[in-house]
Amino acid sequence: MREFDYQRASDVAGAVALLGADPDTRFLGGGTNLVDLMKSGVERPARLVDIRELPLDEIEPTPDGGLRIGATVTNGDLAAHPEIRRRYPALAQAVLAGASGQLRNMATVGGNLLQRTRCGYFTDVTKPCNKRVPGSGCPAIEGEHHNHAILGASGHCVAVHPSDMAVALAAFDAVVHFHAADGPGQSPLADFYLPVGDTPHRETALPPGALITHVTLPPAPVAARSRYRKVRERASYAFAIGSLAAALDVRDGVVQDARLAFGAVASRPWRAGAAERVLIGAPADAGTYAAAADAELAAARPLPHNGYKVELIRNLVVAVLSELAEEAAR
Amino acid sequence: MRKKQLMTSSTSSVITLKINGEKHTLPVDHRTTLLDALRERLDLTGTKKGCDQGQCGACTVLLDGRRAVACLQLAVAAENREITTIEGVADGDRLHPVQQAFLDLDGFQCGYCTPGQICSAIGVIEEHAAGWPSAATSDVRPEAGPPPLSAEEIRERMSGNLCRCGAYVSIVEAVARAAGVQADERRGEDVPAGKGAAA
Ligand SMILES: Cc1cc2nc3c(=O)[nH]c(=O)nc-3n(C[C@H](O)[C@H](O)[C@H](O)COP(=O)(O)OP(=O)(O)OC[C@H]3O[C@@H](n4cnc5c(N)ncnc54)[C@H](O)[C@@H]3O)c2cc1C
Numbered sequence: 001m002r003e004f005d006y007q008r009a010s011d012v013a014g015a016v017a018l019l020g021a022d023p024d025t026r027f028l029g030g031g032t033n034l035v036d037l038m039k040s041g042v043e044r045p046a047r048l049v050d051i052r053e054l055p056l057d058e059i060e061p062t063p064d065g066g067l068r069i070g071a072t073v074t075n076g077d078l079a080a081h082p083e084i085r086r087r088y089p090a091l092a093q094a095v096l097a098g099a100s101g102q103l104r105n106m107a108t109v110g111g112n113l114l115q116r117t118r119c120g121y122f123t124d125v126t127k128p129c130n131k132r133v134p135g136s137g138c139p140a141i142e143g144e145h146h147n148h149a150i151l152g153a154s155g156h157c158v159a160v161h162p163s164d165m166a167v168a169l170a171a172f173d174a175v176v177h178f179h180a181a182d183g184p185g186q187s188p189l190a191d192f193y194l195p196v197g198d199t200p201h202r203e204t205a206l207p208p209g210a211l212i213t214h215v216t217l218p219p220a221p222v223a224a225r226s227r228y229r230k231v232r233e234r235a236s237y238a239f240a241i242g243s244l245a246a247a248l249d250v251r252d253g254v255v256q257d258a259r260l261a262f263g264a265v266a267s268r269p270w271r272a273g274a275a276e277r278v279l280i281g282a283p284a285d286a287g288t289y290a291a292a293a294d295a296e297l298a299a300a301r302p303l304p305h306n307g308y309k310v311e312l313i314r315n316l317v318v319a320v321l322s323e324l325a326e327e328a329a330r
Numbered sequence: 331m332r333k334k335q336l337m338t339s340s341t342s343s344v345i346t347l348k349i350n351g352e353k354h355t356l357p358v359d360h361r362t363t364l365l366d367a368l369r370e371r372l373d374l375t376g377t378k379k380g381c382d383q384g385q386c387g388a389c390t391v392l393l394d395g396r397r398a399v400a401c402l403q404l405a406v407a408a409e410n411r412e413i414t415t416i417e418g419v420a421d422g423d424r425l426h427p428v429q430q431a432f433l434d435l436d437g438f439q440c441g442y443c444t445p446g447q448i449c450s451a452i453g454v455i456e457e458h459a460a461g462w463p464s465a466a467t468s469d470v471r472p473e474a475g476p477p478p479l480s481a482e483e484i485r486e487r488m489s490g491n492l493c494r495c496g497a498y499v500s501i502v503e504a505v506a507r508a509a510g511v512q513a514d515e516r517r518g519e520d521v522p523a524g525k526g527a528a529a
């Protein structure tokens with residue numbers, strides 16, 4: 001590991017000023033991804049600015065009736081918060097489905113959003129990888145890609161974003177707020193992760209040197225009946241090979257409102273807008289759910305070894321929406 | 331900025347860690363993890379190193395009362411935190427109830443993962459008592475109330491602690507015992523076989 005300087009920030013403006021425009025400096029949240037990547041040599045910062053003591057660890061109501069989640073709220077506290085569990089249960093479930101109890105107690109909301117892909121070539125500095133070394137190639141396309149993207153990928157990178165939390169946030173129209181050198185700014189989560197194109201090393205719309213300060217969730221009554229379901233290769237403590245955050249409002253057998261986002265299928269949490277358009281106003285039955293999934297998955301471009309994800313996501317959509325509709329009818 | 335924070339441009343600092351109620355001041359290279367500081371610098375070798383990548387839980391300690399993996403925690407960033415290691419969980423000569431339950435129920439074989447399992451279980455019991463749901467909780471809404479600490483809940487909550495000896499069955503029993511819970515869900519589970527020389 002490269003030697004590094006360490007500083008501790010106690011206010012937001014100070015943290016941003018400390019980081020400055022230095023491309024060799026990183027903010028340290030829980031460190032559960034950054035320290036890991038420093039050990040493997042993927043990240044080689046010359047300086048860390050520790051933000052864990054910033055006053056950004058609260059979950060508060062917003063004037064419009066939504067919630068504001070501070071960037072240093074731990075994943076553990078987020079999933080335990082009564083208002084999250086009551087109003088956005090799929091978000092609590094998504095967080096609880098990720099990592100382990102120990103890691104969730106360390107991991108922060110900001111760090112979770114910015115965690116890097118688990119693509120095995122990305123984390124192995126002896127291998128080429130366009131995301132890590134632009135222009136070096138993407139061995140995953142011809143190589144090991146059973147857990148890579150089926151949607152939104154490019155010939156330059158087919159990696160998936162590993163976060164569970166971000167999938168539920170995407171379903172509920174979360175907005176990422178940050179503080180850059182020239183002041184505060186924001187980006188809807190839907191636009192926060194950039195299209196892959198030929199720049200897979202450019203991952204988010206966060207300006208250079210900016211600190212994520214908080215995430216807001218707008219009020220969403222539909223979210224009260226929501227669910228996160230994650231499929232993985234063992235029962236617990238593993239990254240998703242496919243996941244779904246879904247919310248459904250059914251009245252008189254007709255879908256009034258629906259939210260769907262897929263995880264582990266793309267370089268970002270995949271909000272399924274085409275599926276939602278099929279659902280809203282349609283009869284709440286398995287035929288509709290399957291048609292909605294198909295509408296979204298029509299854009300899927302699976303690789304030789306990850307085609308299973310198309311059917312996996314389709315099955316998840318039908319199963320979870322059926323359950324939510326059944327609960328609504330009770 | 332914090333006044334007494336080290337505003338040098340150096341790559342090492344003199345830090346003070348509060349471990350098991352005692353203050354330790356030591357110079358560290360910033361690259362030092364809390365795990366290496368404990369084991370290599372402070373001779374607190376109860377905390378174990380398995381994967382060094384956050385994947386096995388052998389290095390679990392309590393930070394401000396919450397379980398965390400020491401291998402991904404930088405020592406310098408652990409200043410200002412209350413650190414509790416396996417050496418600090420007993421009350422003098424009286425074992426912590428989780429330690430006692432692991433002994434009574436053979437919650438280990440080789441013992442390598444055990445300090446991490448015990449620290450993790452202490453955290454699990456606290457989190458559960460505070461009403462935290464888990465991925466095994468069918469209804470996470472606060473109205474549904476806290477889930478009973480069933481075997482399924484314990485397995486999920488303890489899933490960040492791997493045991494190469496596969497002592498899981500007795501670990502679950504020990505956690506349930508320590509939590510004062512009737513592990514009535516254990517029906518249908520295999521009777522633990524051959525618990526080696528642990529006891
Ligand atoms: C064994 C293991 C299993 C895991 N399993 C899962 C899983 O199943 N699902 C899942 O979703 N995740 C999983 N994770 C990933 C885990 O959720 C992330 O590592 C964690 O959320 C990152 O948060 P952090 O605060 O530790 O980030 P850090 O490691 O501190 O930071 C990550 C990145 O974000 C930057 N950063 C942090 N905070 C800010 C901020 N406020 N503003 C700007 N930049 C910032 C850092 O500079 C760094 O580049 C797993 C991790 C491990 C080690």
Ligand code: SF4
Nearest residue numbers: 119129138157158159
């Ligand atoms: S998929 Fe992306 S991250 Fe993986 S090797 Fe290819 S370029 Fe790198």
Ligand code: FES
Nearest residue numbers: 380381382387401
């Ligand atoms: S040594 Fe820390 S989790 Fe394995």
Ligand code: FES
Nearest residue numbers: 439441493494495
């Ligand atoms: S008792 Fe041997 S690793 Fe768990």
